[in-house]
Amino acid sequence: MADRKLPTRAEDFAEWYNQVVLRAEMADYAPVRGCMIVRPYGWALWENITAGLDRRFKATGHMNAAFPLLIPRSFIDKEKHHVAGFSPELAVVTIGGGEELEEPLVIRPTSETIIGHAYAKWIQSYRDLPVLINQWNSVVRWELRTKLFLRTLEFFWQEGHTAHATLEEAEAETRQMLDIYTDFAVRDAAIPVIPGRKSDSEKFAGADITYSIEAMMGDGKALQSGTSHNLGQNFAKAFDIKYLDKGGVHQFCWTTSWGLSTRFVGAIVMVHGDDQGLILPPRVAPYQVVIVPIFKSDEEKAAVFDAARKIRNELVAVDIRVKMDERDGMSPGFKFNDWEMRGVPLRIELGPKDVAGGSAVLARRDRPGREGKASVAQQGIASVVAKLLSEIQGALFQRALDFRKSNTLVPKDYNEFKLAVEKGFALSHWCGSADCEAKIKEETKATMRCIPLEQTAGPGECVYCGQAAPEQALFAKAY
């Protein structure tokens, strides 16, 4: 496999994606159909994603907890939309400790039900509210068509679950978490996203309102990259989550849930990658800098390693994540390609001439070839590197934003709409009818991604039926 050439993104985007994920050793296929192994390099990226989110969750008063993997089958049946949404996708445990179980257990596809059951027990009075809990775990949904990171039977995510005294507080929480996802995507992952509201047909089973962030991948398709649900009182009523208000009256709680998964790793690959492989934004990259020593003789090696270690230590001292490639028996050219495939934002090349001159060559991953290379003094290299990493972070965001802008159209009619969704996003007025939405999907394969929160156009006419439409909606083919 490693000998075959990587297909270009233009040739075959899907195969490019698979190959990059495998060759960069982000993930591998598991022996069970549709499951994946997240390999150390991919997991290190996920750990940086989790750290960026977890910090934001805790700053807004959330704490983590752990609810069980196994849920009584009957729990799923308690909320009617939820049961319709998840029943076909369940993995069911029927045998435990060698015996048939009286009641089958399902592996959580998501945890609203079992958490609802616990909240009903824990919440008594308005003093107990709000309850703000998040959980990092994996869930299982029996998907038929799977793809590494984007859709797998088991996937890794966080699921936040909160309970509130009023609708207003629940809605504020739902929107706050959407904002946090947006902020994380933009700032840490350098991915411009469009936050918006889902249509009824695309929303979460059991939610009153679902919000999502939508990002454009390198092939112009959309990827839903995080969702935040206002669950109204649906689960509160199904699981009897009540509180005694200040007036001594029992009220149902208002609950929310919100999640971001390992899909997001796929988004980073598909937004930033190029024909040489991954390009990772410095803020989430497992290694921000790789140092490749270049030498021929043992004498050269000693001098180069010595200087390389000094540079490494200076970068470590200012919290830059740096890897020194000390592998034997591989040429510098091989190492360059290897780290390019893995998307390390900045490479430091260090050979005998550089050492003699007290300099080092910096090569930007986002600007391949001579254009992205510069020789800098070893003296003070840490601050030069830090500045450059921040520049790369900004450049990746700007490039992704430019790409999205140039592939987002506001079609003047349905014909233009059909062309627009062949190559990217279409921003069009939509009357709100599920009928128009379904017909558009049937005829163009594009789905309504969201009704963007930011609306600039005002009312207009539905792109499909011509009826009055209060808002514009975002349409695209999607992963």
Next chain:
Amino acid sequence: MADRKLPTRAEDFAEWYNQVVLRAEMADYAPVRGCMIVRPYGWALWENITAGLDRRFKATGHMNAAFPLLIPRSFIDKEKHHVAGFSPELAVVTIGGGEELEEPLVIRPTSETIIGHAYAKWIQSYRDLPVLINQWNSVVRWELRTKLFLRTLEFFWQEGHTAHATLEEAEAETRQMLDIYTDFAVRDAAIPVIPGRKSDSEKFAGADITYSIEAMMGDGKALQSGTSHNLGQNFAKAFDIKYLDKGGVHQFCWTTSWGLSTRFVGAIVMVHGDDQGLILPPRVAPYQVVIVPIFKSDEEKAAVFDAARKIRNELVAVDIRVKMDERDGMSPGFKFNDWEMRGVPLRIELGPKDVAGGSAVLARRDRPGREGKASVAQQGIASVVAKLLSEIQGALFQRALDFRKSNTLVPKDYNEFKLAVEKGFALSHWCGSADCEAKIKEETKATMRCIPLEQTAGPGECVYCGQAAPEQALFAKAY
């Protein structure tokens, strides 16, 4: 429940444990028999445990990854000791996506098999070795008698899995990880542990050698608190994990695995707790300090809160984990009891008189009553608190060590042995025969916990049969 008095440890240690775990809101029972919910306060403690371990794992070159939850049933059958060890404990998924599965899947009871399968694919040459991977996850074992944290159907842990070129390297890794567990237990959790080797009858199914750390709980019983296994070539042969050595010859790898679980939370509760509830070692405590403002009038409240916030900010600035208890409608006394139950190492009491005098009262959790209280100046309070936390950490370790020493006997005969294991540990010569071990267990309910690595006594006579015994072994009743 909250109204009933907590039983003392002397009255009913088991019930004291359950009540403390529930009242401190560490964990709760789940709707599925034998499963637990780890509540935010308990999970925050576990997060600090994971951080302390993860830092040590990474410093020794390990990376994290994620292997799937679901394992083909046939994998378990490949290693004969393993299948014997785990078959009775499996949770089996037989239905997926509404259809009966062709091959049943088991929820991992541990991941040697599925990781072995992956390593066989990833490892080709000696250049690929060692492979040093760890995973934080949960596993399921169908236990019949369960207890919060100590033994649950699903539990949370880390499982490290490494592959090496030689037996020596595998053994060095196994011992290194045991040392890391020991260092963590002693330094971070203030728990003195005895590292040692398990007997054949107590070792892990599939291991050549199992090492463990053993700790004495507050009732004199032992708790196995972490294990490290040298798996020899057992899994390498079962899963065909081979590498091409420098001479171009295929060799089987040598593998290890090692784990520490949420049981450790139970250890912390049972080692340090007292009749008022938890006492948490500062290095792993979710909150190291709680500030309780004391006031009557609104005017007093404003002044006290103002001073309390200043203290809080100073503690935060030096990375002390501090909670300010701003809850309305609860008396200071109620709050004191609440935080004592939760084991916060240091309480700061702040009332109008303290504010007027520029002082604050510090109350140590490990020394209840007046003896542990001192009034200190608000000026410079952060360094006083930091020093005190470090003192508390040391005092907890010393107390646990003294307790273990005074409850560990070297019996001069089997009669003394029987008395010793009624109240604590017995350190006795053992001939190494499984027969003596089994009879001791049958007659005294004490099991062989480990053969301590540190041996001072030299050879002697088996406490049971009187035959020559090369070493001393540690016997105790165990959780």
